[in-house]
Amino acid sequence: MPPATHHALGTAAVKELELVRELAEKNASKIVLFVADGIGGLPMEPGGRTELETALTPNLDRLAARGTSGSSVPVLPGITPGSGPGHLGLFGYDPLEFKIGRGALEATGIGFELGPHDVAARGNFCTLDASGTISDRRAGRIPSEESFAVVEKLQAVRIPGVETFVKPVKEHRFVVVFRAPGLDGRVADTDPQAVGVAPLDPQPLDPAATKTAEVAKEFVKQARAILAAEPKANGMVLRGFAGKPALPSYEELYGLRAAAIAVYPMYKGLARLAGMTLVGTAQSLDEQIDELGKAWNDYDFFFLHFKYTDSTGEDGAFAAKVKRIEELDAAIPRIEALKPDVLIVTGDHSTPSRLKGHSWHPVPTLLVADTCRPDGLDAFSERACLRGGFGIFPARHLMLLAMAHALRFGKYGA
Amino acid sequence: MPPATHHALGTAAVKELELVRELAEKNASKIVLFVADGIGGLPMEPGGRTELETALTPNLDRLAARGTSGSSVPVLPGITPGSGPGHLGLFGYDPLEFKIGRGALEATGIGFELGPHDVAARGNFCTLDASGTISDRRAGRIPSEESFAVVEKLQAVRIPGVETFVKPVKEHRFVVVFRAPGLDGRVADTDPQAVGVAPLDPQPLDPAATKTAEVAKEFVKQARAILAAEPKANGMVLRGFAGKPALPSYEELYGLRAAAIAVYPMYKGLARLAGMTLVGTAQSLDEQIDELGKAWNDYDFFFLHFKYTDSTGEDGAFAAKVKRIEELDAAIPRIEALKPDVLIVTGDHSTPSRLKGHSWHPVPTLLVADTCRPDGLDAFSERACLRGGFGIFPARHLMLLAMAHALRFGKYGA
Numbered sequence: 001m002p003p004a005t006h007h008a009l010g011t012a013a014v015k016e017l018e019l020v021r022e023l024a025e026k027n028a029s030k031i032v033l034f035v036a037d038g039i040g041g042l043p044m045e046p047g048g049r050t051e052l053e054t055a056l057t058p059n060l061d062r063l064a065a066r067g068t069s070g071s072s073v074p075v076l077p078g079i080t081p082g083s084g085p086g087h088l089g090l091f092g093y094d095p096l097e098f099k100i101g102r103g104a105l106e107a108t109g110i111g112f113e114l115g116p117h118d119v120a121a122r123g124n125f126c127t128l129d130a131s132g133t134i135s136d137r138r139a140g141r142i143p144s145e146e147s148f149a150v151v152e153k154l155q156a157v158r159i160p161g162v163e164t165f166v167k168p169v170k171e172h173r174f175v176v177v178f179r180a181p182g183l184d185g186r187v188a189d190t191d192p193q194a195v196g197v198a199p200l201d202p203q204p205l206d207p208a209a210t211k212t213a214e215v216a217k218e219f220v221k222q223a224r225a226i227l228a229a230e231p232k233a234n235g236m237v238l239r240g241f242a243g244k245p246a247l248p249s250y251e252e253l254y255g256l257r258a259a260a261i262a263v264y265p266m267y268k269g270l271a272r273l274a275g276m277t278l279v280g281t282a283q284s285l286d287e288q289i290d291e292l293g294k295a296w297n298d299y300d301f302f303f304l305h306f307k308y309t310d311s312t313g314e315d316g317a318f319a320a321k322v323k324r325i326e327e328l329d330a331a332i333p334r335i336e337a338l339k340p341d342v343l344i345v346t347g348d349h350s351t352p353s354r355l356k357g358h359s360w361h362p363v364p365t366l367l368v369a370d371t372c373r374p375d376g377l378d379a380f381s382e383r384a385c386l387r388g389g390f391g392i393f394p395a396r397h398l399m400l401l402a403m404a405h406a407l408r409f410g411k412y413g414a
Numbered sequence: 415m416p417p418a419t420h421h422a423l424g425t426a427a428v429k430e431l432e433l434v435r436e437l438a439e440k441n442a443s444k445i446v447l448f449v450a451d452g453i454g455g456l457p458m459e460p461g462g463r464t465e466l467e468t469a470l471t472p473n474l475d476r477l478a479a480r481g482t483s484g485s486s487v488p489v490l491p492g493i494t495p496g497s498g499p500g501h502l503g504l505f506g507y508d509p510l511e512f513k514i515g516r517g518a519l520e521a522t523g524i525g526f527e528l529g530p531h532d533v534a535a536r537g538n539f540c541t542l543d544a545s546g547t548i549s550d551r552r553a554g555r556i557p558s559e560e561s562f563a564v565v566e567k568l569q570a571v572r573i574p575g576v577e578t579f580v581k582p583v584k585e586h587r588f589v590v591v592f593r594a595p596g597l598d599g600r601v602a603d604t605d606p607q608a609v610g611v612a613p614l615d616p617q618p619l620d621p622a623a624t625k626t627a628e629v630a631k632e633f634v635k636q637a638r639a640i641l642a643a644e645p646k647a648n649g650m651v652l653r654g655f656a657g658k659p660a661l662p663s664y665e666e667l668y669g670l671r672a673a674a675i676a677v678y679p680m681y682k683g684l685a686r687l688a689g690m691t692l693v694g695t696a697q698s699l700d701e702q703i704d705e706l707g708k709a710w711n712d713y714d715f716f717f718l719h720f721k722y723t724d725s726t727g728e729d730g731a732f733a734a735k736v737k738r739i740e741e742l743d744a745a746i747p748r749i750e751a752l753k754p755d756v757l758i759v760t761g762d763h764s765t766p767s768r769l770k771g772h773s774w775h776p777v778p779t780l781l782v783a784d785t786c787r788p789d790g791l792d793a794f795s796e797r798a799c800l801r802g803g804f805g806i807f808p809a810r811h812l813m814l815l816a817m818a819h820a821l822r823f824g825k826y827g828a
Contacts, residue, residue, distance in 0.1 A: 386789055
């Protein structure tokens with residue numbers, strides 16, 4: 001397992017994965033991990049109800065009575081994760097141990113599938129004045145349509161021995177990926193974080209990254225020539241150079257053939273990093289469950305991602321989030337009809353409408369299997385989950401529980 | 415951060431502090447950490463109520479309904495901490511990782527502020543017979559007044575290149591501090607732990623401590639000459655040699671300007687080790703809260719220490735401890751009036767009157783902030799805290815929660 005070689009003494013999290021690999025067994029069971037992004041919330045008024053406590057969720061409540069609940073901690077108490085660390089935790093990788101560099105996450109987020117020889121960086125177009133110093137760090141907040149045309153021109157860059165991909169993101173943001181043997185992500189940002197100075201040259205932070213820094217420098221040089229006549233986006237800064245993170249795959253760790261059914265590129269990308277196969281082109285939860293049914297016989301594990309509990313929370317739209325939770329609840333019977341051996345409903349973090357963003361609060365989590373020990377709950381909510389049989393637990397342990405309830409783990413020791 | 419250099423790969427606790435340093439942001443929020451020393455207790459009779467459960471605490475109960483509660487574990491389950499490790503844990507430093515040597519703690523406890531070049535040791539006066547062997551290990555339990563006069567005579571010791579401080583503690587106990595560049599605490603105790611044998615010579619436990627051992631030997635030699643005619647205290651043993659522990663400061667870690675408002679030297683000293691500023695000269699809780707109000711605009715974080723929940727517990731005085739808890743409860747509204755963004759009430763450990771001493775039992779903990787998720791409690795007590803939203807958690811994570819609820823942490827990963 002690659003991470004173990006980076007950590008001679010092994011951290012607890014890496015040792016856990018070694019144990020997983022040792023104990024994993026195969027059988028015909030099916031596991032569904034239904035992630036309602038940002039599902040955890042807060043009341044708008046002290047003492048009030050959260051979004052999940054407000055929503056009418058007869059199906060989830062019924063499952064809570066049959067299953068075991070708990071509150072999962074994505075990273076550590078008090079630490080708010082981004083989508084990357086949030087999902088890595090749910091997938092069983094300690095997010096403090098396995099990090100996704102910013103460039104790699106940005107590439108992942110637009111659906112670019114990183115290869116083992118790739119280094120990705122986030123690019124920002126900027127405006128340079130005649131002397132080459134930055135006069136506008138966001139190229140006058142250039143609209144996406146204009147920016148996309150500029151990105152298109154950059155396809156003309158040619159670096160010998162290196163495949164170069166330039167992809168638009170939004171407004172002044174883009175991603176550049178260099179593909180060649182011997183590249184390394186340890187290159188310093190070229191963003192001076194100020195106007196009135198020139199962008200920095202790409203500098204290696206480690207001798208192993210010398211070639212990568214040179215490649216980036218050549219890219220910037222050619223790009224500057226191509227963009228010289230652009231009114232706004234005639235320069236750029238590059239940030240967050242990073243290669244593909246070395247995650248041992250689901251097949252390798254758990255012996256699971258894993259499928260991901262997600263609508264948004266970011267979550268598809270995160271699933272691909274764990275070696276999951278992307279299934280279908282669903283654009284709605286209903287279509288996702290159609291795909292689930294179609295893929296049912298070909299995979300052991302299904303990651304189903306529902307975005308809208310997060311996006312409504314980010315918007316501070318309490319009532320809309322409540323409605324999205326009810327939509328999710330209504331989808332449960334169709335998933336149950338497939339008779340999964342283990343059905344998990346959880347989130348990658350909380351996104352309280354009250355905070356209009358991700359938060360550190362523990363995430364309500366429910367696992368349903370015939371092997372669940374009753375914990376006396378009859379509802380699925382933040383408050384109920386505090387009394388659940390899994391207690392308050394690190395998110396990375398959820399996959400251990402999934403494997404156990406799927407009877408896919410052998411005994412540890414005789 | 416010094417500890418990281420001792421642990422090339424980093425322990426979990428050290429990695430957590432690196433994360434803190436990475437994510438900490440500044441804002442105008444105010445955090446109050448109100449430590450009721452030893453607040454946790456036990457019933458005197460099986461099935462009875464603890465001190466906290468007996469006390470009438472309308473203010474704390476009201477706060478419990480608004481905030482989130484939990485039970486903090488100072489070191490590990492079953493491990494009883496002294497005041498040093500108890501407070502380090504609350505301050506966010508894993509007490510198994512960051513250790514305060516006994517000599518350094520004794521010096522801290524009498525209000526001696528250790529410098530970076532100091533090595534402190536605990537001294538015990540003993541009685542030596544004509545042949546130089548110990549006939550009484552506690553110098554006939556010499557009263558403090560007599561002992562203080564003996565300590566005064568020891569001010570005459572002169573060691574070239576070394577500043578020497580000798581300070582009385584109580585009865586036969588004193589503290590000696592050597593200040594010079596190049597000193598090191600790794601010197602063996604000189605206490606043979608028996609009568610009928612001579613005190614040991616100070617021996618270095620590491621080559622780096624050779625100079626320190628020689629300084630200590632010279633100190634003992636001169637002291638013996640000065641004390642030759644003393645009837646009881648004509649000899650001494652030295653124990654627990656230790657330098658100042660290297661704790662990264664609150665400013666450095668959390669970006670917090672931290673003030674400590676304590677009555678007793680030990681707690682002032684512990685706060686100073688974490689880089690807090692001592693504020694005022696309060697002698698009562700009321701005066702401490704006066705100081706809190708005066709310092710409010712100049713600091714971000716306030717450590718308020720209340721001693722008497724511990725001292726009454728140590729005395730086995732159940733009713734007195736109940737009364738002290740009610741006194742603490744009555745002080746809450748004056749703190750609330752300052753409108754702290756985060757108000758924490760907890761203890762550094764439990765001191766059950768029934769055990770007349772510190773104990774390992776988890777510590778009732780309450781955090782109040784507008785960002786608290788309701789956990790359905792309406793009382794602050796050991797029993798209630800077991801059902802709290804923070805669950806049972808390591809004390810060192812409390813500062814992560816304080817920072818999160820003060821909205822002073824950025825997001826981890828994108």
